[in-house]
Amino acid sequence: MRVPEAEPLVRAWRDRLDPSASAGVPAHVTVLFPFLDASRIDEGVCAAIGEVLGRYESFEARFDHCGRFPGVLYLAPETGAGFRCLTEAIVERWPECPPFGGQFDDVVPHLTVAQGQDEAVVEMAEADLLTGLPVVTQVSAVDLLVHDGTRWRRRAAFPLAYPGFSG
Template identity: 60%
Template sequence: MTDDSTSRFQAGQTGLIVRVPEAESAVRAWRERLDPSARAGVPAHVTVLFPFLAESRMGSQVCPALADLLGKHRAFDLRFERCGRFPGVLYLAPEPDTQLRRLTEVVAERWPEAPPYGGKFTEIVPHLTIADGQDDAVLDEVEVDLLGQLPFMSRVSSVDLMAYDGAKWRERASFALCE
């Protein structure tokens, strides 16, 4: 895998995430080594919607609309107790994932020009990526290490808007869920 963590990102891209700070101690070293988004400044997270609107299209009404839309949803707890895989990818599976799926659906319904995964996949699969673009032997090694550090819980009380400036992902806004 290339060391260029920015090769898959474009300046002006945005995304919506829920941070999972409780995962950092278990996943930080692996993510820094094996997940380009970590090297580009994205904390441990579950994606709500990526890509979202290009930053150049984020007029003055987008953030208030996000705050209103997301503020209607209750904060919730997640449990991380198992790993899952996509081809070349190892992730932690949040459970239950119903509320995460719902957040993705409502944002995508409001902004249909920003479908989940850019429209590449039809099924929404909430996940916390640990390793991306790796062979099975690497994924097996990481999974064995992570299983010894599970389970853990995380409280989701906000959704963050992240933007890529050409070098790093940076938080642009945070939207509270209702308690």
């Protein structure tokens, strides 16, 4: 899910420290990676994604601190519950696509800022990011990005239901 409200804070850091930024990936929280190969994504798959995600209400996400994985600096949402629900729903529909290939027991929602950088650079980035937090966004859609061999491009966007919508 794109987090455009984070771009002013993270863009310069991501451009320097996160290779996915130069490959066309905006500031985002991943719902599921890897997903189906681009050649398998057709109108039927897109309709199924829309049906699954359309059952969930949009929600507010507040990124209020930084976190780290080995070699990764990220912005962390105050609670990852909304993101986790969306991931679980997509995995339930496509169980052949476990998050991160099944490498991790727990999927932690996060917005990556830096990958594979020296500790001193990561500490400098983190100190700067902390001065701009919190970042608050309304999560109202999920984008499907596909890789064309060089860049990631948005293939489709799937809206979430508005709170209180009963249609």
